[in-house]
Amino acid sequence: GCKRANYRNRGHVVTKLGILVGQEKWTFFHEIYDDLAAHYQTEVYQKKNYGIPLFRQQWNHWALQQGVRGILHRNDLCFFEWASDLLVRASHMPKQCTIVTRLHSYELYRWAPKINWDAVDKVILVSKTMQSLFTDLYPQHAHKTVDVYNGKSLVDFSPPAQRDFHFNIGMLCNIKPVKRIYEVILMFHELIQDGHDAHFYIAGSPVGDLRYATAIYRLVDKLGLQERVIFDGYVTDTPSWLQKIDIFVSNSFWEGQQVSLLEAMSSGCYCLSHWWAGAEEMLPMENLFFAESELRQKIIRYANMNATEQACHQHQLRTIASEKFDISRTKVQIRQIIAEMAAGPA
Known part of the structure; x- marks a missing residue:
């Protein structure tokens, strides 16, 4: 793998941010994305499917590889929401940009063993416990980890004016x-x-x-x-x-x-x-x-x-x-981590 000094983003402030969410959807990511999009030039990965009956599987595999390779090439930093299949692919490609991922839970045993963690620069875990579980499995990458609670917008979740106990x-x-x-x-x-x-x-x-x-x-x-x-x-x-x-x-x-x-x-x-x-x-x-x-x-x-x-x-x-656990804290912490990674080593 190439050293950070060889990356295209050394020497200037990162403005191009690739976002890869994948099929696990956007459930926990909408507010975080909106915040990042307000501060960076963002590109969201879009999966392309080819419906050609002949060689459909091969075409779609090729399209996926090309799509991931392209977004890595065009951006200074790529953020992977979920450390899953898309990160597996990206981690085994030649290093082109800084990679940050957020690992939630299920990926730890399903996808993490397939990921080349040498290619990943920062791993955000949703709790101290998940951070501990990750570092137990990958102690050589412990220095890359940080815990940021998976926040939630709590505006709509408030107690009733009067809550009588009904068991x-x-x-x-x-x-x-x-x-x-x-x-x-x-x-x-x-x-x-x-x-x-x-x-x-x-x-x-x-x-x-x-x-x-x-x-x-x-x-x-x-x-x-x-x-x-x-x-x-x-x-x-x-x-x-x-x-x-x-x-x-x-x-x-x-x-x-x-x-x-x-x-x-x-x-x-x-x-x-x-x-x-x-x-x-x-x-x-x-x-x-x-x-x-x-x-x-x-x-x-x-x-x-x-x-x-x-x-x-x-x-x-x-x-x-x-x-x-309010989302406002989470999105600021994630943006700060991305800013630090974008700036590169001091």
């Missing part, structure tokens, strides 16, 4: 095994058996292997909880949905940084989470649990608090969300 528990996630909804339903069944007048709202659609969702639906039927466990499906108006939730639960065994948990914190929900790696960066220790029996105890304890005590806990979580 509504909620989960907002895809219905898939990693989210461990099944276990929460079993815990909820015990709550009902203990005489608590609670309801459990699940917002999200089944993805992947449908056996998991089918098992969950059948479990609800077998336990006779059809009137108390409500499947709201895919929710388009998340802020309104969160207004009715008193206690928000995350029971995943793996998350990068759970955006729905952040939205719930900002909306004034009392949030409890299984201690997946990194959950301690989002919630106070008293809001974390390992076993579902602990979750049940924490739910009951909160339900027994008076309105003033509940409001105090809600305010605490909302403050954490706004002070640590």
Whole structure:
């Protein structure tokens, strides 16, 4: 690989910024991109597909290679939102510009082993935990890493003017095994058996292997909880949905940084989470649990608090969300990192 001194961007301030997002979409990137576009001359990578029946696969592979090579050549710095397939390709091409990527979570085991990390100049991780996991796997590249929380615009996520406790528990996630909804339903069944007048709202659609969702639906039927466990499906108006939730639960065994948990914190929900790696960066220790029996105890304890005590806990979580995870902080930090990389070594 060539040294930074040989790059085209040595000796002048970078103005040309290539943006590669890829098929994982723009979910967490809109505000960050708008901020970068206001400060740099940006070019967004557009995938070209050829519909020619003969040799279609070869044509599309060629187009992808040419597209990535072209954007690397035309720009002083390229930012890869997601350290995935596009970065794999770019990292194995001759070095033409500074490369910065943001690695969220799933890429760490699916794509990172295929990436030539020698070609990558900076790696942004969405939490200190993800940074630690990355550096454990790639210690020789630890010096390139920086953690920047995956911020969220929280303008639309605010508590209702008056939140009366109705014992509504909620989960907002895809219905898939990693989210461990099944276990929460079993815990909820015990709550009902203990005489608590609670309801459990699940917002999200089944993805992947449908056996998991089918098992969950059948479990609800077998336990006779059809009137108390409500499947709201895919929710388009998340802020309104969160207004009715008193206690928000995350029971995943793996998350990068759970955006729905952040939205719930900002909306004034009392949030409890299984201690997946990194959950301690989002919630106070008293809001974390390992076993579902602990979750049940924490739910009951909160339900027994008076309105003033509940409001105090809600305010605490909302403050954490706004002070640590607002998108305005994230986009400034990422822009500063790009400015530093654009300037080159001191």
